[in-house]
Amino acid sequence: MENKKISSQYPSRSYGNRQQPEKKVKKAEGQNIFARSGRAVKKKFRIFSIRAGMDMPFFLLIMVILCIGLVMLFSASYANAYYVYGDSYYFIKDQALFAVLGIVIMILVSYFDYHHLHKFAMPVLGVSFLLLVVVLFQPAINQVHRWVQIGTFSFQASEVTKFAIVLSFAHLISINFKRMDTFRYGILPYLIILVPTLLLLAAEPHISCIAIVVLLAAGMLFIGGVKLRWFVIALSVIVGAILYLVIFTDNFSYANDRILGWLDPFNEQIWQETWQTRNSLYAIGSGGLLGLGLGNSRQKYLYLPEPQNDFIFAIVCEELGLIGALIIIILFALLVWRGISISLKAKDKFGSLLGIGLSAQVGLQVILNIAVVTNTIPNTGISLPFFSYGGTSLVILLAQMGVVLSISRTSMIEKG
Structure with a gap:
């Protein structure tokens, strides 16, 4: 109770x-x-955030390649720098400063949330078009209009163009991914971007950049789901246009000489036109298996014109030999592979397409540059990423690698 x-x-x-x-x-x-x-x-x-941390293997590969590139630039350039400017450190001083600036920008960009680049895709493309028009009114250098000159500062407009193509295509494809098999959404917008770009590049003229832009665009559209028949049609049109320009116009007369030199670089009748290619082959051949040793190149002593630029890989082969050259090629291959792996595991299509495009750009430039240096393809005047002299191109390249590192912060890949 x-x-x-x-x-x-x-x-x-x-x-x-x-x-x-x-x-x-x-x-x-x-x-x-x-x-x-x-x-x-x-x-x-939020514009800047640490998120899951950047991919350290990719970052370390960039730093290793960049350091090797700076060492080889100094080795390849000091003789020419002393002869032309009276200062053996002329090229390396500028390149080292731009490298430090580029590294800082790369790290800052890696903290930037790449999703915000959606908003910048069309403005960057507009700036690219503007620069391609402005460069046509700049003084010609070696009979071509490629550099925008602002006082003592100059840069190639095409460096912005390559990034603009990758960014704008990634933006549009990610938005219209489910409708890429239609002409309206899978072909027309990209033709509107690509055709004026190629025409402006042809007016410079800049064949190597045209090749890179076309290959990048085709690769991204293929990944985006465009049907194969459109690539066959596009290839037929491009080949027809090139044949017309070469046969019926004088726009690519300088390219005809390069093709003749490519077919027979040791022809005495075009001895002057093939001087660069011929000395590049001499440098590669004299390097042998192990090379002459760092700093011991002979061809850089005023035989190979401007060895710090497009033909720097020939000096690499001469001083480091076949083994050293293969190690550098493997490092580039690992960089591209890691960048694509990061991009494939991104959490959205925009990140995947953007990262793949930027990584593929590095790979394409390396392949084309080495092909030119070894006379596998005609001389097109294309630089070797992280190695060739050019401050603004190095900064832009490192900033692009910063975008890939930004993607890696949200990518579902083991950071290492």
């Missing part, structure tokens, strides 16, 4: 004891919902 009285004496208290935690839980849940929504809003508008 007493137990019953006691239990019934405090009904409201026992009820209250059961309900009080439920009220606290509901209140806590409500606070958590508001906190999560607040964080979501902040995250949505």
Whole structure:
């Protein structure tokens, strides 16, 4: 009886004891919902964030290649720098400063949330078109219009163009991914971008950049899901246009000489035109298996014109030999492979396409440069990434690698 009285004496208290935690839980849940929504809003508008951390293997590969590139640039350039400018450190001083600036920009860009680049795709493309027009009114250098000159500062407009193509294509393909098999969404927008770009590059003229842009565009469209028949049609049109320009116009007369030199670089009748290619082959041949040793190149002593630029890989082969050259090629291959691996595991199509495009650009330039240096293809005047002299191109390249590192911060890949 007493137990019953006691239990019934405090009904409201026992009820209250059961309900009080439920009220606290509901209140806590409500606070958590508001906190999560607040964080979501902040995250949505957050421009810089650490997220999961950048991919260290990719970062270390960049730094190793960059350091080797700076060492080889100094070795290849000091003789020419002393002869022309009276200062053996002329080229390496500028390149080292731009390298430090580029590394800082790369790290900063890696913290930048790449999703915000959606908003910059069309403005960057507009700037690219503007620069390609401006460069046509600049003074010609070696019979071509490629450099925008601002006082003592100059840069190639095509460096911006390559990034603009990759960015704009990644932006549009990611938006229209499910409709890429149609002409309206899978072909027309990219023709509107690509045709004026190629025409402006042809007016410079800049054949090597045309090749890179076409290959990058084709690769990204193929990944985006464009049907194969459109590539066959495009290839037929491009080949027809090139044949027309070469046969019926004088726009690519300089390229005709290069093709003749490519077919027979040791022909005495075109001895002057093939001087660069011929000395490049001499350098590669004299390097042998192990090379002459770092700094011991002979061809850089005013035999190979401007060895610090497009033909720097010939000096690499001469000083480091076949084994050293293969190691550098393997490092580039690992860099491209790691960049594509990061991109394939990105959490969105925009990140995947953007990272693949930027990584593929490095790979294409390396392949084309080495092909030119070894006379596998005609001389097209294309630089070797991280090695060839050019401050602005190095900074832009490192900034692009920063974008890949930004993608790696959200990519579902083991960072190492």
